[in-house]
Amino acid sequence: MKIAICSVQEFNPTIGGIERVSVSLAEGLIKEGVEVLFVACRKSPYSKPYTLPAKQVLLPKTLDYCIENVQALAHILKEEKVDILLNQNSHSELYNRTCYEVKSLSGVKLISVLHFSPDMRIKGNRNLVSFKYLSLKENIINLLRDVCTRFPLRYIFMYDQCRMYKNLYLNSDRIVLLSNEFKESYIKLSGIKESSKLTAINNMLSFPYEMNNYQKKKQLLWCGRLLFSQKKAGSYFVSLEKATRTITGLESCDCW
Known part of the structure; x- marks a missing residue:
């Protein structure tokens, strides 16, 4: 089996975030005998020299979506005999479109990963009013953002996001969330009737661990x-x- 891990930015593990997680995942897959290929669109402006456990390929354009990248990625997947395309940039509607069209051209399976709570843009814009620290203008803007995320307004102002999640579900063979707790919000936002494609990885915080009590600053x-x-x-x-x-x-x- 061969998996292509793809995203818009090069997989430099020193950057952290998705890049570091992807490299760790690749190392684990390789130990299990799975072949891995990294595919990115552009270099990072913060990139430093690094080494990867597998080959990395850069697409011809730095855009999230363009015909040239779709054709190039589909060609790469066929040449490398890739079975699964792992989309690590599923929060980008344009990049998702790239993956959908590549899947159609190459016949690979598509796994889409969301690295945050699906309702982040809703909950993250609530209760941000503070006259102690913020100006009147900032508080008015934050209040409007808060109001727009309340039912039923969120289905109007968050229409694009809801549509993106629905399309992601329809075009992916599997969607990976970071917690089982995120399934409910994904189902509500996407409006899907069944959720057999949704899966979740174990949250490391849910594993038992030993408490070490020691003096520390607050x-x-x-x-x-x-x-x-x-x-x-x-x-x-x-x-x-x-x-x-x-x-x-x-x-x-x-x-x-």
Whole structure:
């Protein structure tokens, strides 16, 4: 069996996130005797020298979707005799379209992976009003975002996202979520009638572990990327304000 792990960005494990997870997955698959191929569209601006456990191929264009990339990827999969295409960028509707068309041309099985909760854009835009840290304009914008995620408005303002999840389900052979708890939100947003294609990996936090009690500071570690509205500074300040209400002597340790 041979699996092609694909995404828009090169699989540099030093970047972290999806890239690191993909490399770890590839290492595990190779140990089990599965052949792996990495396929990406573009180089990362933050890339440093790295080594991969398998060959990596870059598509001709840096776009999430274009005919050239579709044809090139379909050709690569046939030449490499790939059985399964693993889409690690399933949150991009354009890249999903690339995978759908490649599947149709090459006949491979398509597994789509979501690396976050399907309703992140809904829950992530709620309860972000804070007159202590944010300006009046920011609070008004956050309040409007909150209102637009409430039933039934979310089915109007989140129409594109709901449609994307439905198309993802219809065109994939399997969809992998990061937790069984995410299945309910995916079903609600996509409007699918049956969920046999949905599966979930084990959340590592659900495994038993030994508690080590030791003296430590009361610190709040905030990790975020400013590219996403749910992780911007406003969310940080609101979270910090809520935490300080219940935890005395709390310090913040930021990582952006």
